[in-house]
Amino acid sequence: MSSNDGALFRVNPSTGAQTLLSDFGVGTPAGALLRGVAVVPEQPTPTPTPTPKPVGGVVVPTSKLEIAAPFAALAGLIIAVSAVVVVKRRRD
Numbered sequence: 001m002s003s004n005d006g007a008l009f010r011v012n013p014s015t016g017a018q019t020l021l022s023d024f025g026v027g028t029p030a031g032a033l034l035r036g037v038a039v040v041p042e043q044p045t046p047t048p049t050p051t052p053k054p055v056g057g058v059v060v061p062t063s064k065l066e067i068a069a070p071f072a073a074l075a076g077l078i079i080a081v082s083a084v085v086v087v088k089r090r091r092d
Helices: 064-091
Strands: 008-011 018-022
Touching: none
Parallel strands: none
Antiparallel strands: 008 018
C-alpha cells in the first residue's frame, strides 16, 4: 500500500492502539473495498440500575370491586341527595 492509497483504522480511545479495518482492496493482506462508512461515537458503558432496597409492607391483591365500591357509593349518595332536592322543590 502506498502512502496515497489510505486506510481505515479503528482507534481505541483509551490506549491509542490502531486496528486496520480496511486498506480499500490494496496491500497485503488485501482488505475489503468498503462501500460506505459511518462514524459513530463510542457509547459509554451503561451503569447498572441499583436494586431498590425493601422498605417493608405487604403486597395484597385487590379486586376491581374493592376499587370501584367507594366511587359507586359516592355516586349513589349524590343521586339520593339530588332526588331529595328535586322532590322538595316540586312540593314547594
